[in-house]
Amino acid sequence: xxxxxxxxxxxxxxxxxxxxxxxxxxxxxxxxxxxxxxxxxxxxxxxxxxxxxxxxxxxxxxxxxxxxxxxxxxxxxxxxxxxxxxxxxxxxxxxxxxxxxxxxxxxxxxxxxxxxxxxxxxxxxxxxxxxxxxxxxxxxxxxxxxxxxxxxxxxxxxxxxxxxxxxxxxxxxxxxxxxxxxxxxxxxxxxxxxxxxxxxxxxxxxxxxxxxxxxxxxxxxxxxxxxxxxxxxxxxxxxxxxxxxxxxxxxx
Numbered sequence: 097x098x099x100x101x102x103x104x105x106x107x108x109x110x111x112x113x114x115x116x117x118x119x120x121x122x123x124x125x126x127x128x129x130x131x132x133x134x135x136x137x138x139x140x141x142x143x144x145x146x147x148x149x150x151x152x153x154x155x156x157x158x159x160x161x162x163x164x165x166x167x168x169x170x171x172x173x174x175x176x177x178x179x180x181x182x183x184x185x186x187x188x189x190x191x192x193x194x195x196x197x198x199x200x201x202x203x204x205x206x207x208x209x210x211x212x213x214x215x216x217x218x219x220x221x222x223x224x225x226x227x228x229x230x231x232x233x234x235x236x237x238x239x240x241x242x243x244x245x246x247x248x249x250x251x252x253x254x255x256x257x258x259x260x261x262x263x264x265x266x267x268x269x270x271x272x273x274x275x276x277x278x279x280x281x282x283x284x285x286x287x288x289x290x291x292x293x294x295x296x297x298x299x300x301x302x303x304x305x306x307x308x309x310x311x312x313x314x315x316x317x318x319x320x321x322x323x324x325x326x327x328x329x330x331x332x333x334x335x336x337x338x339x340x341x342x343x344x345x346x347x348x
Contacts, residue, residue: 187252211252
C-alpha cells in the first residue's frame with residue numbers, strides 16, 4: 097500500500113488528486129497540507145508551517161505537490177528532509193528556485209517533476225519535437241489558454257514547448273503578443289489567453305507557404321492531470337534518488 101500526502105490539498109487540483117488516491121485500492125491517503133487547516137476525504141489537512149511535523153507523524157511514501165512556486169520549494173525541502181518521495185506539478189519556478197529544488201532532491205529522494213502530467217500532453221510534446229525537426233524553416237506560433245485564476249503566464253506547459261523548440265531549432269527570439277506595425281522576423285510568437293474556466297489548451301502552429309500544420313492538445317477536466325500525477329506516484333516509489341520527468345514514467 098502506497099501512502100500518499102497532498103500539498104495544496106484544499107485547492108481544485110489537490111481535491112481531485114485526493115479523490116483519486118482515496119478511491120485507489122493500492123493507495124492510502126494520509127492527509128495533506130495547505131495554507132489553512134481542514135480535511136481531505138476525512139483525513140487531516142494541516143497548515144503548511146507544520147509540514148515537518150505532519151510528515152514525521154504520517155510517514156507518507158509520496159508527497160504530491162500542486163501549489164505555487166514559493167510554497168512548493170519549501171514543501172520539496174521538507175519532503176527531502178523527511179525522506180519522502182515527490183511528485184511535483186507546480187509551475188512558475190525561477191532559475192534560483194529550480195536550483196534550490198535540485199539541490200534538495202539529488203541524492204536524497206526520488207522525484208518526478210513535470211510542467212504537465214497529462215499523458216496526452218507528453219505525446220503532444222513528442223510530436224512538437226518531431227515537427228520542429230522537419231519544419232524548422234516554417235513560421236512558428238505558440239498559443240495557450242487557461243482559466244482566469246491561473247497566475248503564471250505563459251503556462252509551464254507552454255514554456256516546455258518553447259524549450260523543445262529551442263533544443264531543436266536554436267534559441268530564437270520570442271515575441272509575446274504583437275501590437276503596432278511589427279514585421280515578422282525569424283521569431284517564435286507566444287500568445288496567452290486567460291478566461292472563464294478553461295482547463296488547459298495548447299497549440300503550436302507551423303506556417304509555411306501554401307500550407308499550415310497545427311498540433312494541439314485540449315484538456316476538458318483537470319482529472320487528466322491528477323490521474324497522471326497519481327500514475328507518477330506509483331512509478332516513483334522506490335526509485336533511485338534523483339529528478340525524473342513524466343517521459344521517464346511513460347517510457348517515451
